[in-house]
Every structure is written in structure tokens, then in C-alpha cells.
Amino acid sequence: MTHGTLLYKGKLVLPSESKWTQQIMVECHSSAEGGHAGAFRTMKRIANGFFWRGMKKAVYDFVAGCLVCQKHKYQALKPAGLLQPLAIPDLIWEDISMDFISGLPKSRGFDVLFVIVDSSPSTATSSF
Structure with missing residues (x-):
């Protein structure tokens, strides 16, 4: 406890069922600053200042359910060559x-x- 605020390793602790966890995920992933960067980067952004139980699963589920990310997925691999019999x-x-x-x-x-x-x-x- 620091000044009436619960901290864990210097990060603000929130209850997992708090309305703020959803808002934090939206801001860190879907905002112009977040840029729909993916689950790993969104998790890193959130983990810089916040902590709640089940945070990793919640963030990965949130990003997996993001409609913008699903619509704009692209293949990062170069196209395969012609098939040879x-x-x-x-x-x-x-x-x-x-x-x-x-x-x-x-x-x-x-x-x-x-x-x-x-x-x-x-x-x-x-x-x-």
C-alpha cells in the first residue's frame, strides 16, 4: 500500500472484474497509440503500469476477439513456389x-x- 493505493512491483493492482481492465485493454490495443499491434505488444504496454489476476489470458482473449485485427490479418510469409510432382x-x-x-x-x-x-x-x- 502506497498512499492508499495497492501496488505490485510498482504497478497498480486492479480487481480482475473491474470495469477499468476492459477500458485499459481498449486503450492499449485499439487506440491510435495502440495501433492493433498484437497480443504480445498490447500485453507489454499494459504490464508497464497495471496488474490483475488473469491479465495475460484476458489480454490475449481480447486481442483474439478484435474484429479489426481479424479483418486485416495478412500473411507474413512469402508465397510458396510452384508445386513439383x-x-x-x-x-x-x-x-x-x-x-x-x-x-x-x-x-x-x-x-x-x-x-x-x-x-x-x-x-x-x-x-x-
């Missing part, structure tokens, strides 16, 4: 891939599938 293997079992499918309901005590795929064209007529 893969070579078709000549022999069976020359090019295989394996994967596990998990999270299935239990059947006879098992809940995972082990899948093996042979990409050679002649395997369609093969039998095991």
Missing part, C-alpha cells in the same frame, strides 16, 4: 511412409493404429 517409384517398398493414428476409442484394449503406406503403383494388386 514427386517421382513415382519403380519397385514396391521403395518409398514408404509410416504414421500413428491415436486418440481413437478403445477396441480390444487398443486405441492407436499404425499405418504404413507404400506409394508405388504396383502395390494395388499386391496382397500380404
Whole structure:
């Protein structure tokens, strides 16, 4: 307590259900100064002067729900090049891939599938 104000590491402490938490998020994110800079930068701006329980989750949820940010999202990656077809293997079992499918309901005590795929064209007529 300093001069009747509750501080935590020099930051003003607010109750998480306070009407001011919403207003602070709006000012630090949606104002001209905030500039819709994203959750991380908005969090840093707020954390400079304020603290409340669940502040990080509240800020990230607020920014995720911002309609302006959703409408003006852009792709920061350069466009991918043209797709190149893969070579078709000549022999069976020359090019295989394996994967596990998990999270299935239990059947006879098992809940995972082990899948093996042979990409050679002649395997369609093969039998095991």
C-alpha cells in the first residue's frame, strides 16, 4: 500500500472484474497509440503500469476477439513456389511412409493404429 493505493512491483493492482481492465485493454490495443499491434505488444504496454489476476489470458482473449485485427490479418510469409510432382517409384517398398493414428476409442484394449503406406503403383494388386 502506497498512499492508499495497492501496488505490485510498482504497478497498480486492479480487481480482475473491474470495469477499468476492459477500458485499459481498449486503450492499449485499439487506440491510435495502440495501433492493433498484437497480443504480445498490447500485453507489454499494459504490464508497464497495471496488474490483475488473469491479465495475460484476458489480454490475449481480447486481442483474439478484435474484429479489426481479424479483418486485416495478412500473411507474413512469402508465397510458396510452384508445386513439383514427386517421382513415382519403380519397385514396391521403395518409398514408404509410416504414421500413428491415436486418440481413437478403445477396441480390444487398443486405441492407436499404425499405418504404413507404400506409394508405388504396383502395390494395388499386391496382397500380404
